[in-house]
Amino acid sequence: MAATKEPDNLDSKFYKPADLFFPAYNNIGLTFDDLTLATQYSEILPRNTQLDAVLAEGLHLTIPIISSDMDTVTESRMAIAMALNGGLGLIHYNMPEREQLSEVSRVKNHVHGLIQDPIRATPDQLIGDILLLIEKKRFSFSTFPVVDTQGKLVGLLPGHVVKQRYAKRKVAEALTPRNQVHSISKKELERDPIARADKFFTDHPGIHKLLVVDDHDRLQGLFTMSDVERITQERNAQFKPARDSSFRLLCGAAVSATRNAFGELDRERILAHVGGLVERGADAIAVSTAHGYSKGVGDTVRMLRDAFPKLALIAGNVTSGAGVEYLAECGANSIKVGQGPGSICTTRIVAGVGIPQMTALYVCSRAAHKRRVSIIADGGITKSGDIVKALTQADAVICGGILAGCHEAPGEVMEISGKLYKQYRGMGSMAAMKAGSAARYGHTSDGTRKMAPEGVEALKEVAGSVDRVLTQLIGGLQSGLGYVGAVNIPQLREKARFIRVSPAGQREAAPHDVVELKTGS
Numbered sequence: 019m020a021a022t023k024e025p026d027n028l029d030s031k032f033y034k035p036a037d038l039f040f041p042a043y044n045n046i047g048l049t050f051d052d053l054t055l056a057t058q059y060s061e062i063l064p065r066n067t068q069l070d071a072v073l074a075e076g077l078h079l080t081i082p083i084i085s086s087d088m089d090t091v092t093e094s095r096m097a098i099a100m101a102l103n104g105g106l107g108l109i110h111y112n113m114p115e116r117e118q119l120s121e122v123s124r125v126k127n128h129v130h131g132l133i134q135d136p137i138r139a140t141p142d143q144l145i146g147d148i149l150l151l152i153e154k155k156r157f158s159f160s161t162f163p164v165v166d167t168q169g170k171l172v173g174l175l176p177g178h179v180v181k182q183r184y185a186k187r188k189v190a191e192a193l194t195p196r197n198q199v200h201s202i203s204k205k206e207l208e209r210d211p212i213a214r215a216d217k218f219f220t221d222h223p224g225i226h227k228l229l230v231v232d233d234h235d236r237l238q239g240l241f242t243m244s245d246v247e248r249i250t251q252e253r254n255a256q257f258k259p260a261r262d263s264s265f266r267l268l269c270g271a272a273v274s275a276t277r278n279a280f281g282e283l284d285r286e287r288i289l290a291h292v293g294g295l296v297e298r299g300a301d302a303i304a305v306s307t308a309h310g311y312s313k314g315v316g317d318t319v320r321m322l323r324d325a326f327p328k329l330a331l332i333a334g335n336v337t338s339g340a341g342v343e344y345l346a347e348c349g350a351n352s353i354k355v356g357q358g359p360g361s362i363c364t365t366r367i368v369a370g371v372g373i374p375q376m377t378a379l380y381v382c383s384r385a386a387h388k389r390r391v392s393i394i395a396d397g398g399i400t401k402s403g404d405i406v407k408a409l410t411q412a413d414a415v416i417c418g419g420i421l422a423g424c425h426e427a428p429g430e431v432m433e434i435s436g437k438l439y440k441q442y443r444g445m446g447s448m449a450a451m452k453a454g455s456a457a458r459y460g461h462t463s464d465g466t467r468k469m470a471p472e473g474v475e476a477l478k479e480v481a482g483s484v485d486r487v488l489t490q491l492i493g494g495l496q497s498g499l500g501y502v503g504a505v506n507i508p509q510l511r512e513k514a515r516f517i518r519v520s521p522a523g524q525r526e527a528a529p530h531d532v533v534e535l536k537t538g539s
């Protein structure tokens with residue numbers, strides 16, 4: 019059959035644009051698996067597609083994926099990994115406010131490739147102590163900067179002396195002294211520390227470590243040549259890290275509409291805390307609650323908009339056009355859509371409310387378009403195909419469960435019957451609400467009132483690194499764009515044509531009638 023660029027009439031009768039497809043199902047809520055996208059004539063190779071998302075002025079991501087503000091998903095490690103891959107992490111608020119400020123600082127001060135807190139030795143330690151430490155912590159390296167009690171650099175303990183035969187010697191006897199150790203002042207690192215370190219290693223053949231010090235010669239970090247080489251190679255990667263205008267990684271933080279003892283919005287506390295987050299460089303604040311179309315959330319957004327006119331404000335969650343319009347009116351730039359689709363959510367079961375996600379996204383996207391705000395699809399993403407479908411209506415997606423098994427998510431790995439798992443819990447689960455997130459669900463966590471949990475505590479199989487998981491998701495997303503003939507997300511939105519899938523069609527879409535040996539990932 020000859021390829022044709024124009025869909026003929028029969029195609030257009032079956033495969034419909036969003037504005038014809040969704041209104042035709044205005045009496046039923048649809049979610050990701052209820053529909054599929056038609057392929058279109060394409061001249062686009064998946065690897066040439068662009069995935070940029072602009073959520074607000076100054077909030078520009080190179081991949082449209084955000085890690086959820088949940089206490090088993092996003093703290094600084096996850097936020098760093100997300101931004102390095104071009105996305106964004108929203109630091110959760112189930113921690114003391116001071117700690118959330120430090121978490122944001124960790125992301126904003128992160129220098130890629132610089133080990134900011136290297137393991138140090140002290141001159142009076144024995145080499146035997148260092149050997150024990152390496153064994154206990156399973157370090158894969160054996161070279162250590164040596165510092166005095168003030169943190170000043172005294173020398174470098176090279177790996178070739180960290181041997182059993184020297185176990186009884188003091189570090190002071192075996193170290194390479196300060197005047198023979200190569201170092202650089204932190205100030206000299208400038209905007210592109212990796213380029214600076216890379217040049218240093220080229221200029222100094224045979225030297226594999228570069229120590230970073232402050233004006234008082236206190237140790238501030240360590241570059242290793244192998245890290246720098248790996249990162250230099252990665253520079254050619256298609257999706258650049260998401261950075262601010264000062265070249266720091268982007269970072270978002272979530273807050274709730276906190277109330278005081280009298281049940282009123284705690285304006286002073288919210289303003290002071292958000293002021294602290296902004297001071298530390300937070301690029302976006304998300305007013306994150308289960309019911310965003312509410313007075314408390316609206317008042318919080320309005321107050322933050324007045325106090326911080328240029329701050330990127332995300333707010334939610336909603337599932338109606340009226341909800342989007344309300345939050346946009348209050349001053350939000352980007353609105354989270356999703357009530358009950360999350361993998362750990364029980365809101366629809368407990369409260370009997372919520373809308374299947376694709377219908378909610380369509381309805382909200384039309385209001386967002388009118389109000390010139392962006393929307394973020396939050397929850398229910400279990401595979402890359404769901405992201406493609408979500409982005410036909412939304413500007414970005416928020417993922418929780420899909421990232422919760424990554425090394426960079428908070429929490430310990432546990433072994434059950436030979437398999438490795440990490441904890442993943444809903445922010446509306448009883449345990450998470452007791453730890454502080456009750457306000458998100460309109461409860462108080464003082465233990466004096468009954469709380470109805472709207473989420474479960476669960477486990478996720480360990481999934482490897484964020485890099486690995488995002489590589490799979492991005493690969494799928496790029497394939498989706500290629501099939502639709504779209505070079506970027508706006509074109510995906512324009513070209514997407516939908517059709518409803520029957521239960522048999524859903525079964526057909528997954529591997530069937532085979533004994534599966536390996537999953538696709």
Ligand code: XMP
Nearest residue numbers: 086360361363365398418419444445446473
């Ligand atoms: P996924 O499907 O990515 O969903 O695991 C993550 C999103 O789910 C929301 N969330 C909850 N919703 N009860 C709910 O009804 C909860 O306990 C809960 N915890 C998180 C949230 O929007 C998150 O990004």
